[in-house]
Amino acid sequence: MNNKIIVVGSSNTDMVLKTERFPKPGETLLGGDFYIFQGGKGANQAVAAARAGGDVTFVCKLGNDTFGNDAIDHYRKENIDVLSIAQDAKASTGVAVITVNGEGENSIIVASGANALLSVEDVEKAIKNTGETNWFITQLETPVEVIIYLVKYAKENNKNLVLNPAPATSLPDEVYDGLFLITPNETETELLTGIKVIDELTAKQASEIFKAKGVQNTIITLGSKGAYLATETFNGIIESRRVKAIDTTAAGDVFNGTLIVALSEGKNWKEAVEFACKAAAISVTRMGAQTSAPTRNEIDQ
Numbered sequence: 001m002n003n004k005i006i007v008v009g010s011s012n013t014d015m016v017l018k019t020e021r022f023p024k025p026g027e028t029l030l031g032g033d034f035y036i037f038q039g040g041k042g043a044n045q046a047v048a049a050a051r052a053g054g055d056v057t058f059v060c061k062l063g064n065d066t067f068g069n070d071a072i073d074h075y076r077k078e079n080i081d082v083l084s085i086a087q088d089a090k091a092s093t094g095v096a097v098i099t100v101n102g103e104g105e106n107s108i109i110v111a112s113g114a115n116a117l118l119s120v121e122d123v124e125k126a127i128k129n130t131g132e133t134n135w136f137i138t139q140l141e142t143p144v145e146v147i148i149y150l151v152k153y154a155k156e157n158n159k160n161l162v163l164n165p166a167p168a169t170s171l172p173d174e175v176y177d178g179l180f181l182i183t184p185n186e187t188e189t190e191l192l193t194g195i196k197v198i199d200e201l202t203a204k205q206a207s208e209i210f211k212a213k214g215v216q217n218t219i220i221t222l223g224s225k226g227a228y229l230a231t232e233t234f235n236g237i238i239e240s241r242r243v244k245a246i247d248t249t250a251a252g253d254v255f256n257g258t259l260i261v262a263l264s265e266g267k268n269w270k271e272a273v274e275f276a277c278k279a280a281a282i283s284v285t286r287m288g289a290q291t292s293a294p295t296r297n298e299i300d301q
Contacts, residue, residue: 003264004055004133009042010115010141011060012094013067020102039289041139044250048257048293057081059126061118067093084126088114104245118142120149135264137162164256177214185221203228231269240277250289255280
């Protein structure tokens, strides 16, 4: 079985500031600790997948700057194939400014930079250079034409594409038709379906809307409550382990990155979601985005 994974997405440098509470408009607060991490939803998922044992190729676009060069070195150290990462001399590497409050919740502002320049041609080249693979995952921090291309490519070539529709934005209907798996959280689900997810019944209603649009499988992530899984063989909530959250940054990315590893290894849907829920639970007990992603041994134990 071919379990090589191609992650198409964003790469940012995250600048994180801890504070007891979020500032009000016009207010200046004295914050606490400051950190610089590698981030971006695509990169977070690539690192999470690699640490969970996945054979990962990452496709993104960086600036030809210090942040971009540092990012490539970092991904190499994480055992990620970086040959399909492009650098643009005229654009800056994406950055994210993240504020984390005393309860571990976060507020994020992103400057996309070179991420906005990732093209269909970049992805076509990466697929050609990577060789045969059945597993793709992408998010919404890259141009929509790239997403549409991936959906079409996966459908025409019988590949498994996972779409994590974050950050939340409306999508054309052609994105849903034939999509293997969509993995929104509660907020994204409400935006995309109009259904406010408050319990298992409303999660089921939302998943049925995705199915009517052509999506084969749906997983709605529910934070500390776990995830709602809707497939041909299982419909219901799979609970997550209870932990004390320190920083929820990238918990969804860890879930998605480890989920696709489990699926690529042949785990069934319920096993794969349980595996991803364990990884996400571990991640919220740590600071940072990629730094919070657990290793395979930690997840298995």
